[in-house]
Amino acid sequence: MRIDVEQDIMEINNAYAADNRQLFKNSGIFTINIMGSPGAGKTSLLERTLHLMQNQLKIGVIEGDLATAMDAKRIASIGISVVQINTDGGCHLDAKMINRVLPGFYMNALDLLIIENVGNLVCPAAFDLGEDLRIVVMSVTEGGDKPNKYPNAFLRADVVVLNKIDILEASGMDLEETKKDILRINPRARIFETSCRMGEVCGVEQLAEYLVELTLEKKKHTLP
Numbered sequence: 001m002r003i004d005v006e007q008d009i010m011e012i013n014n015a016y017a018a019d020n021r022q023l024f025k026n027s028g029i030f031t032i033n034i035m036g037s038p039g040a041g042k043t044s045l046l047e048r049t050l051h052l053m054q055n056q057l058k059i060g061v062i063e064g065d066l067a068t069a070m071d072a073k074r075i076a077s078i079g080i081s082v083v084q085i086n087t088d089g090g091c092h093l094d095a096k097m098i099n100r101v102l103p104g105f106y107m108n109a110l111d112l113l114i115i116e117n118v119g120n121l122v123c124p125a126a127f128d129l130g131e132d133l134r135i136v137v138m139s140v141t142e143g144g145d146k147p148n149k150y151p152n153a154f155l156r157a158d159v160v161v162l163n164k165i166d167i168l169e170a171s172g173m174d175l176e177e178t179k180k181d182i183l184r185i186n187p188r189a190r191i192f193e194t195s196c197r198m199g200e201v202c203g204v205e206q207l208a209e210y211l212v213e214l215t216l217e218k219k220k221h222t223l224p
């Protein structure tokens, strides 16, 4: 007898993801799933974009990590509602974990929910959480070969953020070639170049503007 465990896990996940998606739709919440390697700058980008968006939108954050609430504390310190999920060694978040913590938010009071997935460029890509938008954050220090080596994450991303652009030269990455590779894998990916270390002009404003625009667009199509 053949037992297809992998398919079963995916079916369960997809059922929870559909449930989450319906909950987000009912409340008019735009939901973003951010993934990328440890240290790519996911939490730093969140801090910068939240700072720019928090006067315009009511935002909640879910922080996924193997252990600790360090990232959640960083987000809470800027006055954003945040729930931490510790996967206890698990390499990704799944839709059931998200479903379980949603009661921790006052859903009708949120416009935007951002989920920072566990730092990993492989496992999170396979799990739909019910999100509207997937962002892959990759720092220039990771090496330009990563889109070709980890294509699934890029294939399913709506947005790819190339972060740490301030240290591009030292990193040795060929930015234009890397962007071509990303678009070869996924021609519909929207690419942003950012730095969380630079002052005003650092690409983070454009990203924040885009996320606000998408959030308000979803709100417009939600029944009161």
Ligand SMILES: Nc1nc2c(ncn2[C@@H]2O[C@H](COP(=O)(O)OP(=O)(O)O)[C@@H](O)[C@H]2O)c(=O)[nH]1
Residues within 6 Å of the ligand: 036, 037, 038, 039, 040, 041, 042, 043, 044, 045, 119, 163, 164, 165, 166, 167, 194, 195, 196, 197, 198
């Ligand atoms: N030079 C530089 N360092 C950055 C940038 N963004 C994040 N970092 C640093 O990279 C490290 C990891 O950042 P973090 O946001 O915790 O990454 P995460 O693990 O993906 O959430 C920290 O030391 C950050 O200060 C950036 O744009 N430029």
Ligand SMILES: [Mg+2]
Residues within 6 Å of the ligand: 042, 043, 044, 071, 116
């Ligand atoms: Mg982080």
